């Protein structure tokens with residue numbers, strides 16, 4: 001079985017930064033596993049210019065990887081299916097890897113439609129915001145309008161702007177009395193083709209095969225062909241949920257705390273990567 005001093009699960013901004021920090025601190029045997037074919041995580045699907053000094057997500061990833069040490073083993077296209085107490089990770093494809101220390105940097109998970117009290121069947125046209133971002137920015141999918149976005153946080157606002165730029169009328173539905181998100185993203189609401197409805201939620205969807213309308217808590221039906229759920233992100237810790245808190249395990253990035261800005265995830269990951277190696281040397 002392959003063995004590494006440090007195994008990092010997740011190759012987004014946090015996993016990349018933790019790996020570089022651990023290497024800088026002196027750890028010689030490191031592997032980063034990611035289910036996707038390339039390192040970068042959620043940044044790879046972010047086409048907007050909100051990263052670092054105004055880069056897109058993919059540009060920011062290229063910068064992060066410029067000084068990525070070639071000795072760090074990257075195992076891409078493999079999902080970690082299980083982490084055992086015996087310090088073995090079971091990967092897809094029947095591969096297993098043992099380790100001394102593990103950093104979980106698996107990002108976060110969106111709240112899906114099924115977790116919300118929304119009546120009606122589940123016609124085609126309903127996605128989470130992150131799924132739609134990936135479909136549009138990585139696979140060239142063009143959604144049908146009009147669109148309703150539930151949730152006016154940063155993700156909802158960024159997506160509303162992108163849909164509006166593509167000529168799709170958007171209604172953002174927010175259950176709070178005002179729009180969420182960073183000030184720079186709230187400015188995106190100045191577009192005429194984006195309508196914001198506050199103090200409302202979506203209570204029901206209609207449509208046989210395809211979505212045709214969403215009903216608001218006010219009772220109003222909004223005709224739409226696309227509904228995007230952008231109501232929150234939860235740290236992804238499924239893999240380590242049953243392990244308790246062993247001394248060989250650390251978490252960083254969005255699976256530790258959801259960071260609205262990438263710098264927060266990176267700072268935490270650098271501290272984690274450095275500290276892990278310090279504890280191994282003792």
Ligand SMILES: Cc1cc2nc3c(=O)[nH]c(=O)nc-3n(C[C@H](O)[C@H](O)[C@H](O)COP(=O)(O)OP(=O)(O)OC[C@H]3O[C@@H](n4cnc5c(N)ncnc54)[C@H](O)[C@@H]3O)c2cc1C
Pocket residue numbers: 009010011012013014015033034035036040041042043046048049050051052078079080081105106107108130133155158236239252253254255258259260261262263265
């Ligand atoms: C839509 C969106 C827009 C954002 N916009 C901005 C912005 O404009 N400016 C800014 O500074 N920040 C922004 N952020 C925040 C920033 O992008 C994140 O905080 C940061 O990228 C999180 O990095 P991460 O490594 O923790 O998670 P992720 O990038 O999600 O990486 C997690 C990785 O783990 C992998 N993984 C998960 N489970 C497994 C498994 N079982 N096996 C193998 N691999 C696994 C995933 O494939 C993924 O590559 C945005 C975030 C989102 C979601």
